[in-house]
Amino acid sequence: MSASAASVFETTCEELARQGGLDGLSARGTVRLALKAAGLDARSVTSGQMRVVLEKVMPAELAARGVPDPGTVCRGIAARISALEADGARPRSSVEDVFRRLGGV
Amino acid sequence: MQIAAQLGFLAFLTASLVIGVRLGLLARRTRELPETAMAVAFLCGGFLGYGSLVAVTVLGAAPPAWRHAIYLVSVVSMATAAAAVAVFTRRVFRPDARPAAVLVGAIGCALATGVVGSAALPPIEPGVRPTGAAAGLAFWGMTLGTGAAYLWAAAESGRYAGLLRRRRPLGLGDVRVESRLALWCVGEAAAGGISLLYAGARLLELDQRSAELSALSSLLVVASAAASWLAFFPPALYERWLVRQPSA
Numbered sequence: 001m002s003a004s005a006a007s008v009f010e011t012t013c014e015e016l017a018r019q020g021g022l023d024g025l026s027a028r029g030t031v032r033l034a035l036k037a038a039g040l041d042a043r044s045v046t047s048g049q050m051r052v053v054l055e056k057v058m059p060a061e062l063a064a065r066g067v068p069d070p071g072t073v074c075r076g077i078a079a080r081i082s083a084l085e086a087d088g089a090r091p092r093s094s095v096e097d098v099f100r101r102l103g104g105v
Numbered sequence: 106m107q108i109a110a111q112l113g114f115l116a117f118l119t120a121s122l123v124i125g126v127r128l129g130l131l132a133r134r135t136r137e138l139p140e141t142a143m144a145v146a147f148l149c150g151g152f153l154g155y156g157s158l159v160a161v162t163v164l165g166a167a168p169p170a171w172r173h174a175i176y177l178v179s180v181v182s183m184a185t186a187a188a189a190v191a192v193f194t195r196r197v198f199r200p201d202a203r204p205a206a207v208l209v210g211a212i213g214c215a216l217a218t219g220v221v222g223s224a225a226l227p228p229i230e231p232g233v234r235p236t237g238a239a240a241g242l243a244f245w246g247m248t249l250g251t252g253a254a255y256l257w258a259a260a261e262s263g264r265y266a267g268l269l270r271r272r273r274p275l276g277l278g279d280v281r282v283e284s285r286l287a288l289w290c291v292g293e294a295a296a297g298g299i300s301l302l303y304a305g306a307r308l309l310e311l312d313q314r315s316a317e318l319s320a321l322s323s324l325l326v327v328a329s330a331a332a333s334w335l336a337f338f339p340p341a342l343y344e345r346w347l348v349r350q351p352s353a
């Protein structure tokens with residue numbers, strides 16, 4: 001797991017446990033399910049991708065688990081994730097980067 | 106049937122040469138491993154390896170004194186290409202996974218066995234299937250090594266194309282990259298399918314030089330060439346169609 005992806009995933013789980021009132025295991029499972037539904041992986045997710053998941057996928061996941069006011073919780077986590085961007089190291093080439101480069105697009 | 110097979114062979118050679126040169130130029134500029142490995146795979150496997158193998162074993166185009174040397178060049182080239190595909194797959198899709206490193210090593214061992222077996226074969230005669238222990242090592246080493254390398258690449262790229270398809274409704278996917286991965290999957294599956302085809306024929310003790318097997322093999326060769334060409338040189342019409350695709 002790259003350092004930036006690890007910190008994005010871990011921070012999201014910690015913040016979800018803190019702001020959403022879930023226990024650690026449930027928070028990790030919820031984040032993993034949301035990532036899977038979005039076609040993303042905890043080992044490579046970027047902060048930008050996680051913010052999209054928090055906006056478009058996670059509210060429904062949290063509502064299904066009875067978390068009150070999921071929109072506010074997700075916005076709070078997204079704000080915390082944004083702060084990671086400044087010190088996040090650029091990960092090595094992703095699969096998309098490589099295949100974009102190979103086709104010259 | 107024979108004309109169709111030769112046209113397919115020519116299409117594959119041309120596609121491999123043009124794509125290989127293009128990726129080689131890209132690799133010279135970027136100095137990155139993935140494009141270098143792909144350039145090696147297309148130039149060594151598709152162009153040099155496959156071309157010289159068919160020239161020697163099917164067409165009998167080389168002088169008898171040169172046949173064995175050219176055959177060995179083709180085997181080494183195809184082994185190098187399959188190893189390059191395995192290295193590419195590991196580097197791009199599983200850079201930190203130990204099992205992927207083990208798989209690359211296993212593929213390398215199988216290919217090395219195939220090369221050693223091929224070097225120990227008696228002089229090649231067109232249309233004559235070599236027999237004996239060396240022939241078995243040559244056949245199974247190369248067939249298992251190339252089959253594993255190409256089918257692994259197909260599985261990883263197909264899986265990733267599926268992930269990108271799921272990202273599309275969220276605005277996180279790139280439909281052109283998704284298409285390139287899907288086409289790469291088809292091309293590699295077709296290349297791996299050739300290995301499976303000949304492995305199956307060998308296990309079932311079918312005639313490996315039958316017209317039916319040659320036709321199926323040629324179809325897979327053409328499919329692989331067409332998918333690779335579409336992946337790396339998509340016509341404008343195809344690109345316009347791609348970007349019009351719905352997001353879900």
